[in-house]
Amino acid sequence: MHRRLATGMAASTLALITVVGTATAAGAAPADKPQVLASWTQTSASSYNTWTAARANQAAWSAYAFDWSTDYCSSSPDNPFGFPFQMSCARHDFGYRNYKAAGTFSANKTRLDSAFYEDLKRVCAKYSGGTKTACNSTAWTYYQAVKAFG
Numbered sequence: 001m002h003r004r005l006a007t008g009m010a011a012s013t014l015a016l017i018t019v020v021g022t023a024t025a026a027g028a029a030p031a032d033k034p035q036v037l038a039s040w041t042q043t044s045a046s047s048y049n050t051w052t053a054a055r056a057n058q059a060a061w062s063a064y065a066f067d068w069s070t071d072y073c074s075s076s077p078d079n080p081f082g083f084p085f086q087m088s089c090a091r092h093d094f095g096y097r098n099y100k101a102a103g104t105f106s107a108n109k110t111r112l113d114s115a116f117y118e119d120l121k122r123v124c125a126k127y128s129g130g131t132k133t134a135c136n137s138t139a140w141t142y143y144q145a146v147k148a149f150g
């Protein structure tokens with residue numbers, strides 16, 4: 001009898017702690033937000049792909065309060081000469097906006113710009129010959145612009 005009562009009380013206490021803990025943390029972003037942000041803003045293709053999947057399912061990440069807004073390539077063409085740079089620009093905006101909100105932008109800007117350039121080069125890798133050369137030149141120009149003015 002005592003064992004059942006103790007087990008029931010322990011379960012009730014655990015449930016209460018869970019509810020109170022959840023209510024307290026409901027207004028705050030999860031503690032791993034910096035790690036998630038970092039994982040989505042690396043130079044690798046896997047980082048880009050993970051971010052793209054998350055962007056397509058933003059509701060699943062709503063507790064993190066990420067800023068998903070974008071103006072894509074700002075005042076530059078989103079798809080210069082037909083090269084689809086729009087999503088690379090969107091991920092770059094995501095990194096800039098969220099690191100600025102976290103107050104750690106300056107420590108991450110170089111990596112964000114490098115990730116942008118790697119994303120653009122992956123776009124260009126789908127082409128060959130003179131088209132690839134033109135794409136890579138355009139990617140270099142976009143990268144230099146964000147390095148200097150971003």
